Amino acid sequence: MNNTETLANIPPIVARGAEWYRTLGTESSPGTKVMCLSGHVANAGNYEVPFGITFRDLIYGLAGGIRGGRTLKAILPSGASAPILAATDKVLDTRLTYEDVAALGSQLGSASIILMDETVDMSWVAMKTTHFFKHESCGKCTPCREGTYWMTHILDRVQAGGVQAADLALLSDVTHQIGGKCLCPLGDFATSAVVSSLKLFPADYEQHLAVAAAVPAKPAARAKVAQPVS
Ligand code: SF4
Known part of the structure; x- marks a missing residue:
């Protein structure tokens, strides 16, 4: 299957040759890629860059960083389909190639990169993707x-509040009942955001746990009232 981006690469390769195209990008991910940045990035849009640019150079060098000067919390490198990455220095300094992003435990895929700032509850993201x-x-x-x-x-119950730890364990168990057991990749894709957010951002789930019901206070001891002497 060829998508529009693939077809758009053909004319310059025909005009200049495959060797020229291979001078762009890296050995195993040659050429250029259109990185589609969306979410809390200052300048959202499509950036055609050689494979091998780092997340940091793309986000902060070309796209103006995070909107409002906030801190970047998470990166969805391939839309809703691939595991979420925590925006650590290691991740930000990773090169955008198919191999390097795979080594982080995610996928570059279509490079539809969604950025989430520090205000985002990642359990909410998992709910939306699911x-x-x-x-x-x-x-x-x-x-x-x-x-x-x-x-x-x-x-949905997590977002409504009042879930128990057992509910989160059940959620994790359901992802294992889906992963690797479906006829097409959509099943695995559906678990990516859930599995990765449970692993990387447990506090975002735990904040929705039910608070133990308040124990009713014991009634105050009744004062003995002196009975009138008859
Ligand atoms: S979309 Fe879901 S139900 Fe349909 S074939 Fe793919 S994995 Fe199975």
Whole structure:
């Protein structure tokens, strides 16, 4: 399958040759890539750059950093489909190639990079992506059809507040019932944001745990009232 970006690369390669194209990018990820930046970035848009630019140079060098001067919290390097990355120095200094992003445990994929600042609750992000995949599921295989239903069910309750630790364990268990058990990649994609956010941002989930019900105070001892002498 060829997408528009692939077809757009053909004319300059034909005109200048494959060797010229290979002078751009890296040995294993040659050429250029259109990086689509969205989310809390100052200057959202499509940036065509050689493979090998770092997240830091792309986000802070070309795209103006994070809107409002806030701190970058998380990166979704391939839209909703790939595992979320915490915006650590190691991640920011990683080169944008298929191999380097895979080495971080995620995927560059279509390079539809979504940036989340420090104000974002990553359990909310997982809820939103899961609703998307539940809608997209064709329903052919049970793990995807039922799993996305149950993940949205639990994640909606997380957002409503009052979940128990057991609910988060159940959410994790559901992701394992989906991963690697579906007919097409959508099932695995549906678990990416959930699994990675549970692992990297547990506090974002734990803040929604139910507070132990307040123990009612014992009634105050009744004062003995002296009885009138008859
Ligand atoms: S994994 Fe693919 S084939 Fe299976 S239900 Fe989901 S969308 Fe359909």
